[in-house]
Amino acid sequence: MTAKTLYDKLWDSHLVRQEPDGTALVYIDRHLVHEVTSPQAFEGLKLAGRKPWRKDSIVATADHNTPTHDWDKGIRDPISRTQVETLDANIREVGAKAYFPFRDTHQGIVHVIGPEHGATLPGMTVVCGDSHTSTHGAFAALAFGIGTSEVEHVLATQCLVMKKARAMQVAVEGKLGRGVTAKDIALAVIGRIGTAGGTGYAIELVGSAIRALSMEGRMTVCNMAIEAGARAGMVAVDETTIDYLRGRQFAPRGELWDRAVAYWLTLRSDAGANFDKVVALDAAEIKPQVTWGTSPEMVTTVDGKVPDPAQISDPVKREGAERALKYMGLAPDTPIAEIRPDKIFIGSCTNSRIEDLRAAAAIVKGKRVAASIKLALVVPGSGLVKRQAEQEGLDRIFTEAGFEWREPGCSMCLAMNDDRLEPGERCASTSNRNFEGRQGAGGRTHLVSPEMAAAAAIAGHFVDVRKLV
Amino acid sequence: MEKFVRREGLVAPLDRANVDTDAIIPKQFLKSIKRTGFGPNLFDQWRYLDHGEPGMDNAKRPLNPDFVLNRPRYRGATVLLARDNFGCGSSREHAPWALLDYGFQAVIAPGFADIFFNNCFKNGLLPIVLPADVVDKLFREVEATPGYRLAVDLENQSVTTPDGEEFRFNVDPFRKHCLVNGLDEIGLTLQHADRIRAFEDKRRAEQPWLFE
Ligand code: SF4
Numbered sequence: 001m002t003a004k005t006l007y008d009k010l011w012d013s014h015l016v017r018q019e020p021d022g023t024a025l026v027y028i029d030r031h032l033v034h035e036v037t038s039p040q041a042f043e044g045l046k047l048a049g050r051k052p053w054r055k056d057s058i059v060a061t062a063d064h065n066t067p068t069h070d071w072d073k074g075i076r077d078p079i080s081r082t083q084v085e086t087l088d089a090n091i092r093e094v095g096a097k098a099y100f101p102f103r104d105t106h107q108g109i110v111h112v113i114g115p116e117h118g119a120t121l122p123g124m125t126v127v128c129g130d131s132h133t134s135t136h137g138a139f140a141a142l143a144f145g146i147g148t149s150e151v152e153h154v155l156a157t158q159c160l161v162m163k164k165a166r167a168m169q170v171a172v173e174g175k176l177g178r179g180v181t182a183k184d185i186a187l188a189v190i191g192r193i194g195t196a197g198g199t200g201y202a203i204e205l206v207g208s209a210i211r212a213l214s215m216e217g218r219m220t221v222c223n224m225a226i227e228a229g230a231r232a233g234m235v236a237v238d239e240t241t242i243d244y245l246r247g248r249q250f251a252p253r254g255e256l257w258d259r260a261v262a263y264w265l266t267l268r269s270d271a272g273a274n275f276d277k278v279v280a281l282d283a284a285e286i287k288p289q290v291t292w293g294t295s296p297e298m299v300t301t302v303d304g305k306v307p308d309p310a311q312i313s314d315p316v317k318r319e320g321a322e323r324a325l326k327y328m329g330l331a332p333d334t335p336i337a338e339i340r341p342d343k344i345f346i347g348s349c350t351n352s353r354i355e356d357l358r359a360a361a362a363i364v365k366g367k368r369v370a371a372s373i374k375l376a377l378v379v380p381g382s383g384l385v386k387r388q389a390e391q392e393g394l395d396r397i398f399t400e401a402g403f404e405w406r407e408p409g410c411s412m413c414l415a416m417n418d419d420r421l422e423p424g425e426r427c428a429s430t431s432n433r434n435f436e437g438r439q440g441a442g443g444r445t446h447l448v449s450p451e452m453a454a455a456a457a458i459a460g461h462f463v464d465v466r467k468l469v
Numbered sequence: 470m471e472k473f474v475r476r477e478g479l480v481a482p483l484d485r486a487n488v489d490t491d492a493i494i495p496k497q498f499l500k501s502i503k504r505t506g507f508g509p510n511l512f513d514q515w516r517y518l519d520h521g522e523p524g525m526d527n528a529k530r531p532l533n534p535d536f537v538l539n540r541p542r543y544r545g546a547t548v549l550l551a552r553d554n555f556g557c558g559s560s561r562e563h564a565p566w567a568l569l570d571y572g573f574q575a576v577i578a579p580g581f582a583d584i585f586f587n588n589c590f591k592n593g594l595l596p597i598v599l600p601a602d603v604v605d606k607l608f609r610e611v612e613a614t615p616g617y618r619l620a621v622d623l624e625n626q627s628v629t630t631p632d633g634e635e636f637r638f639n640v641d642p643f644r645k646h647c648l649v650n651g652l653d654e655i656g657l658t659l660q661h662a663d664r665i666r667a668f669e670d671k672r673r674a675e676q677p678w679l680f681e
Contacts (some may be wrong), residue, residue, distance in 0.1 A: 007625060017661060017666045023643040025661060027668055029679050038560065039502035052656070054669075056680070065500065079523055104629040124679065131560040131584055145584055147562035148504075149591035149654075159657040159665055163641070193488060196554040225589050230555065231583050251677035260678050292630050295557075297488050323485065352634060414559075416496050423520075434492045435558060441520045 003270035004010040005167045006236055007202045010267070012143035014125050016159055025159045029124040030141075031062035033151070034110045035087040035094070035130030037414070041152035042090040045341075053158040056094035059119045062087055062102045063109045067417050068379050068406035080417065098252070099217040100383075104171045106301040108382020108408040111135040111349035115219065116384055118248025120238045122264040127154055129383030132349050132432065134225040137234035138218035139241060140267040142202075144231040165395050166199040166276040167230065169269075172209040174283035179466040181352060181359070182217035183430070183449035185209065185281070186224035187289035191299040193279060198230030201277065204269060205235050209283035215244040216355040223350045224432055227296040236268035290464050291434045291447040293324035298434070300336060300463045302452065308332035327436055328444045329424065336462050339446065341428040343421060344369075344376035344403075344457040346450055347438070348413035351430035354379030354388050363454035363468060369402035377419065379411040403457070415440045428456040470593045472651035476546030476574050481538055482611045488551060489558035489573050490585060494567040497522055508570030512538065522674065529552065542615045543676055544647040550607055552579040556585025556596075565594045573623045590644045595623060597638045622648055 016025040032061075043271065045052065052058070065080035067073075071322040075081040084102050091099045096255070100107040106117070110229050111132055114120040126136040126143035129151040136143035150160055156316065164433045170189055190197075210218065218235045227235025234239075242261055245251045252260045287301040298321070300307070309332060327330065330339070346352070346360050369376045376400050380386035386408055389395055395405045412419040414432040421427055421443025430453050431438075434445035448456070474555075498510045500523060509527040511677070514520075516538060518531040530652070532539045549568065552678045555578040556564060568576065571592065579601040581589075589596040610630065611617045620629040623645060628636045647654055674678045 016663050021642050023641065025658060025665070027665070027672065036499050040504045045500070048653075048655070053665075077500075083500050083502055121679070129560055129562075133557065145560040147560055147565075147584060147591060148589035149588065153658065154653050156655045157662075157665065158669070159658055161643070161654060163656060195557055195630060196582070197552070199580065214620060229554070231584060250681075252681070256678045260676070263676065265490060295489075341658055361641070414491075414496050416499065433489075433491070433558060436513050437490045437495055438491050441495070441514055447487075 003273040005275060006140060006204050006234055006267060007142070008273070010123065010125070012162055013123065014142065015291065022163050024162060024164065026125060027159055028127050028154050028164055029057060030119060030126040032110050032126065032128035032133065032156050032159055034064055034128070034130060035062045035083045037148050038066045038151055039083065039086045040148050041155060042094065044152045045155050050156045052155045056097045057138060057158065058096035059098045060087065060096050060116060060350065060408045061107055061110050061113055062093050062101040062415065063107070064410045065416050066102050066220045066409040068409050068411045068419055071407055073436060074367040075102065081170070085388040087377055087449065105383045108385065109349045109352065109410055111223065112353060112381030115139065116217070116248070116382060117244055118251035121251065121373040122241060122267050126158065129238065131226045132223050134231065135219050135223040135234045135349055137225065137232050137469045138215060140234055140237045140264070142232060142234070145226065151333060153375040153404055165202045166200055168198060168203045168230065168277040168279065169275040170203055170205050171278065171286055171299055172207040172283050173282045174207065174209055174281070175212070176283045176286060177208055177466060179469040180288060181449040181451060182213050184223045184286050184289045187299045187447065188281060188286045189226065190228045190280070190296045192281065193228055195227060195295050196229045198225060198228035201230050202232040203230045203236065205227070205233060209410055213237060214355060215240060219239045219353070220350055237264045256455070278330065281419065288449060288452050290337070290452065290462055292328065292330060294327055294434055294436050296325055296432070296434060296447060302327045302336050304336055304460055306330050306334040306336070306345065307330060338461060340372060340426070341446065341456055342374050342425045343427045344373060344453050345412045345427055346377065346453050347381070347411050347429065348378030348431035349381065351434045351450045352385065354385050356430065357389050357394050358384070360450040360454035361397045363451055363465065364401045364403070364458065367395050367401055367458045369457045371459045376457045377412060378403050379406045380408045381409045392394045400436035412439050414438060428453045428462070470574065470651045470653065473593055473595055473623050473648045474585070475620065475622045475624065476547065478618060479541040479543065479545055480548045480550050480611050480617050481501045481620050482539060482550045482607060482608050483544035483553065486552040487554045487557055490556055490561050490564040492653065493556065493564040494531055495521070496559065499561055499563055502535065504566055505570060507567035508572070509568040511571040512536070530634055545572065547572055548619050548621065549573050549576045550679060551576055552599065554578045555581050557582035560584045562588045565589045567593045569594050577607065593648060595621065597621065597628060599628065599636055599638055603636050671674065
């Protein structure tokens with residue numbers, strides 16, 4: 001038998017049928033649903049007189065539009081409220097395995113609550129009308145974002161029509177330095193291959209540095225696979241995966257658990273499996289990363305400088321860099337350590353899990369947010385993360401330092417609620433996209449790890465967190 | 470969905486790489502629960518000088534005269550010429566909805582982001598990949614020639630310039646079939662309902678924990 005990649009195994013085990021040209025019908029096990037990309041799909045389903053195929057595959061929550069403070073006052077923005085109420089109504093009508101509506105104690109960012117409830121399991125196909133669905137690949141699931149038409153397609157048929165991607169292996173060997181995190185691996189990979197480098201590929205992350213990561217860290221890396229252009233990122237199952245899942249609400253139990261684990265442990269690439277492309281990074285060489293531009297590939301190390309576009313030979317890249325620097329209000333050759341954020345955002349499906357908050361709190365503990373920082377926000381990824389953090393006293397560490405401690409949601413990752421940057425404001429953000437206007441019109445985003453964001457909050461400018469830990 | 474066989478129209482050049490879906494349709498407009506009405510807010514933050522919010526009267530907002538789509542010569546364009554990695558970022562299908570609602574029927578670029586590329590086909594917007602040097606050449610011609618139009622022939626898989634120069638493009642046969650015939654993909658999939666059910670039964674037997 002030929003050696004298979006993890007991606008081959010996941011693909012083959014979900015193939016319902018395939019045309020000679022490779023167009024395939026792929027079965028979907030888990031359908032995550034949120035309020036922004038689903039209303040038109042539910043409406044389409046209804047208009048066509050179709051029934052949902054398998055409602056117990058659906059796990060839904062409201063996260064993108066929900067406010068992060070004054071929950072007792074409800075959602076003030078009437079358009080956001082309509083969208084959230086539309087989701088409530090749709091789930092009431094269609095049904096779901098689980099729904100965590102606005103203000104539910106288990107509500108949170110869709111990519112945080114799936115794994116923490118054990119609703120994401122190894123060997124599954126997981127889809128959501130959200131590009132960061134790649135996060136769930138950390139569990140050796142084939143997980144990818146889809147558009148609203150595809151949401152409707154999955155609701156109606158439990159399948160998607162697609163073609164197999166090519167397989168890329170990203171190997172990160174060695175040991176990460178102190179203060180260097182999964183987020184830095186993700187940004188370093190994107191810096192290397194570019195935001196289109198993974199287009200058309202499913203990426204498997206391998207190597208001792210990946211195996212050494214917790215599930216939280218693996219989720220952070222897989223989350224950012226989409227920023228490298230890959231729809232899916234994935235990591236093989238090992239004991240870390242199994243340990244994380246044991247006892248989770250929707251994970252199997254008893255005899256079924258044993259059967260499941262035996263199967264899950266086969267979810268790894270066979271020795272000698274063929275990848276279409278291989279990229280290797282040395283973990284020891286990765287430094288804390290900071291983006292300087294308006295695309296995640298516009299990234300450098302904390303001890304580096306903003307580039308000088310005049311030194312870039314490719315004309316399209318040069319023009320892109322010039323435009324980015326203008327938008328970001330940065331001069332060429334500015335040292336990263338001299339960049340002074342106005343706001344700090346610790347949150348998003350990339351970095352809002354308990355470990356992220358612990359790591360940031362460890363930097364902040366006993367210190368004060370710099371006077372020049374207008375707002376420092378911590379937005380836990382879910383109600384469960386929030387409660388766990390409060391039990392550990394992390395909320396007090398943050399609030400005593402001058403951070404605001406908020407209710408869970410997407411918040412300033414995309415600023416659909418009222419957490420946002422004002423024009424010209426600069427933010428150190430643990431989220432995943434630094435596009436123009438992403439965190440608010442005219443806002444300027446620098447993507448960093450939670451530790452780096454926390455350190456910048458205290459110092460008032462970016463600092464090399466390796467010197468602090 | 471409307472059939473897409475052959476279209477011909479005015480071309481507008483958007484000369485920047487990595488145009489993301491946040492730029493195509495900013496998030497404040499994603500609060501809508503409809504599929505239509507996004508056209509006036511296509512490229513909102515580039516197109517207008519003020520900050521756009523849902524519910525504003527877009528006809529009264531100050532236009533950015535430097536933005537390419539605001540130049541009179543590109544008014545009524547139906548073909549968008551773009552650079553590499555067009556449509557990167559979020560999965561929002563509001564991006565193709567906004568492009569269609571504005572009037573675009575095809576986008577030509579050296580490369581597209583995956584999810585956006587898929588979303589286009591589901592809505593009858595044709596994304597065409599042409600080699601970077603060809604796209605370069607088209608940019609030069611569009612900018613040099615007011616009223617520049619291209620003919621896009623999906624059946625024949627070709628783009629033809631006013632001079633009669635023809636460039637072929639690849640398209641997935643299944644997607645082409647759906648677009649050319651205006652087919653509903655869900656209906657097509659449901660023709661295989663028995664296969665799906667059989668697959669599901671087998672899966673339930675093998676991995677019952679997925680169906681608890
Ligand atoms: S946190 Fe940000 S990236 Fe993640 S799902 Fe929410 S909006 Fe998307």
